[in-house]
Structure formats: structure tokens, C-alpha cells
Amino acid sequence: MKSGSNLERLLEKGEFVVTGELGPPKGPDVEVVKKKAAMLKGNVDAVNITDNQTAIVRMSSIAAAKILIDEGLEPNMQMVARDRNRIAMMSDLFGASALGIKNMLCLSGDHQTFGNHPEAKNVFDIDSIQMIYMVKTMRDEKKVVCGDEIEGDFKMFIGAASNPFADPFQYRVHRLAKKVEAGVDFIQTQCIYDMKRFKEFMKQVVDMGLHEKCKILAGVTPLKSVGMARYMAANVSGIIIPEEMIDRLKGAGKGNVATEGIKILCEQIQELREMEGIAGIHLMAIEWEHKVPEIVEMAGLLPRPTA
């Protein structure tokens, strides 16, 4: 076992895993974390804790992850390269490990121009691929970047993101291959709406055998409204929402759009379950955590297995 996390054990057993996502509050309000955690508990196998997503200041992912552990859930701590240099990253990783955090996600991070402090200086000392390699070296060679020995046992299940919908499309699989080479254990993809393009991507992944070297969780997000779909398609980096899907939501009629959105999502999950190389889903129900129990129930993903 690389980390002994629930997520790692389930993936090793070949279970179709479900990870959720929790955005910490814009302040120290513990209750917000606990409330969202309660909605996810028993419905997902691990929960991503975002790290100042979209560059908006929030409670640190490490602190929120520790609260989650105390609530009986397993966190997947996100870490972005935007705000920390290698010194701060490694220090925070030791701290996270000491607090019992066993999964992490290595990300570049949204540029600070998106957030509420666009005047901030960014760091980007190392990138997400170098971060994967760094964490792997810390875990497997027990060394920090400079080569100094680590005191104690550092365990971590190393995740990263992949966006099959960014450009240039033909290069995306090669960037995933670089993450695999760097030592990633699992991948969570960007939200999938364009299933045709995702299938093309997965074919390349399978042809290159990358799904045998790391576990791939397909990212999904329910569409709450036509407005949300249009907003995401226009403003969120690397999201493609086919026009037919938006038409289908519109066709559901007033009052039924959210239900239709969940129905579409369940169909997608079914399709993904049958797709070669997919080891699970990453369900990002952003500010819709209370719908997660209903979604996983409807998608036939309950009860969650025990490791």
C-alpha cells in the first residue's frame, strides 16, 4: 500500500469508486464544512477538498481536510502550484500527512486573475507534473527535493487532474502520459459533457496502456439549469457542453430542468461505468452537495463498498 487510504484500497480491489468534492468556506466557519460533509458521508469514498479554487480565498484545504477526518470521511487534499513554492509545499505535505491526510491532488491552479485578489503575486515555482514527481520522491525515496532524508514515514496516494477538453486535443493524452511517468496513482478528469470527445480521448489512453498504470476517475457535474450550462460553457476553462444537451435541458420545461440534469448525469455515469479504463467517477456537485445522496442513489452507486 502506498498510503493505506480508503480510496487506494477500493481502487486496488477493483471497486468502481465515487469521489465527491467540498469547497471550504470563505472564512473559519467549521459548521459549513461539517454540514457539507454530512451530506457526503456514506455516499462517496473520498472527498476532494479544494485549495482556494478559482483563486478565491477560503479556509485552507489542509484544515478543512482535517475537519473531514474528524467527521469520519476521507479527504483528498488538493494542492495548487499557484500559491506555494517547493519549500511551502513540502512543509504543508508533512503537516497534512501528520494530520492523517492520505490522498492528494497535484494541480497547477487557476490563475489569480480569476479570483478575488487579482493583484496578488503568484508563485509557480514548480508545475503540477513536477509536483507529482516531488511527492512520489518524498514517498518512495524518503527524500525532499534537495535530496535530504525525510524524518518519519511519509505516505500519500498521489492524484492529478486531466482535461481531455482543453487544447491542443491531440496532445492531451501525451500530457497525461507525462503525469503517469512522473508517478501519479490516480487521475480525476475535468467535467465531461462531450462524451464523444471523451471516448476518443479514452481510446488513446487505453491504446497507450495508461489506464493500467494509473486509475482514471471520470469527472461529472450535474447541470442545475440552462443558465448554468451556458455560463460554464462560456466561462469555465476547458469545458465543452454540446448544444444538444442544452436543448434537452430546455425541453424539460420550467420546474423540471434540475431533474432532467440529474437524469442526464445518471445516464452519463452508466455510460462511463461501461467504458474501458474508467475506474470510477469524480462527482463535483458544486454548491449542490445536498443532491449527492439522491444522485448516487439514482445512479445505482449505493451502498458504498467498504475496503
Add this chain to the structure above:
Amino acid sequence: MITADRKPFEEIKESVKDYEKIMVLGCETCVAVCQAGGEKEAEILASELRLAFGNEGKKIEVNDELVVRQCDDEFMADPAFLEKVKEADIILSIACGVGVQHACNYFNRVIKDKPIRVIPGLNTTFMGANIDVGLWEERCLGCGDCVLEKTGGICPITRCAKSLLNGPCGGSSNGKCEINKELDCAWHLIIERLETLSELDRIKPIEMYKDWRSSHSGGPRKRVREDLRL
């Protein structure tokens, strides 16, 4: 070249309002090429200041001068020029930040009997190229360890908003950067260029951590050529 933009006129006016004899000092090299601080710009700024203060009935004398390079002693050593510097209450330099600092340091080194005030009239922006008429773009951050041979001659450190060495990130869309749809994704350009060169394999291996000591992260830099020193 080094590019710069003139500071807002009101800011410049505010910074010189307490002085009577002002010298606007242009620089004939980089900032003249990017039309921010050359001879013509020095003349225009001086006359704008004369007009603005004149309208307020304020007694003020504004002259403009030009040197070839404010970042080099030899172009500022003319005794007649130094006499004019000494006579001014303030030098409003419209060179880049290097020129402002160097001129200030030089004047105070060679003029012993009076401290010389030098303030900037420009905001220095970047090291870039003149892409088209009236268009300049940043091309080099001076990191001190060039990677252009691996990246098809396109600098990811400067032109990728996240300075990724293993790009592109997930925000690259239709060849544009996530932070601005007007901005090319550097990694998209790199991949396209390497494809045309049949050199895409160059970016297949992981590019390891960069040693930033050669950049400003290692502290202010100094370049010494012992063979050229006396």
C-alpha cells in the same frame, strides 16, 4: 528591447509641482524605439508641463534634454550637460527604470556640491519585441537559464501565464490562454512549432524542477567579465 509606458500626466505633474526648474531627460535607446521616452516624447512632455502649470499661473521653467543611453556613464559625461543637470531642481527622467537609477547614481557621484533629485516619468514594463505597428509583446523574463532550444524558440517561462515547464495546463482553449482570450497559449504555440519541425519528442520527457537561482529569485544579479575589467 526594454519597453515602457509614460506615467499618467496627472501623476507626473503632481510629482514635480513643488519645483521651479525641471529637466525632462529623454533616453535615445530602447524607450525611444518604443516611443515612450525619446527626443520627441521629452519635448512633448516638457511643453505639456509648461502649458499645465502656465494655465495655473505657476512660475516654472521646464527644459528637455536627451542622452543616448542613461544606463551608461559615457553618454552623460559632457560637462555642459552636467552643468544643466546641476542647475535643475529636479530631473524627470523618461528612461526605463535602469536609466533612472543609473542617471541618479551617476549625477550624484560626479556632482559633489549639490544632491541631484531624479524621478521617473515612465513605468517600465518588459523585455519584448515590436510585433506590429504600435504593438509590443513580452518575450523574455531574463531567468538566466534559457530553455528555448527545447521549446521551439517560444519561451514558456515568459509567455505561459503560469510559467509551466510541462504545459499546456487544462485552461488552454482554441489556442488561447485561460486568463485572456486575446492571449496566445504559449504551450499551444510550442506544440504547433515543434510539430512543424518534427521535434515534438523534445517535450515528451518530463522537464525537471527549474533552478531559479540564476533568476531574480537568487537575489539581484551582477555580471562580471574579468577579461574586460581594468
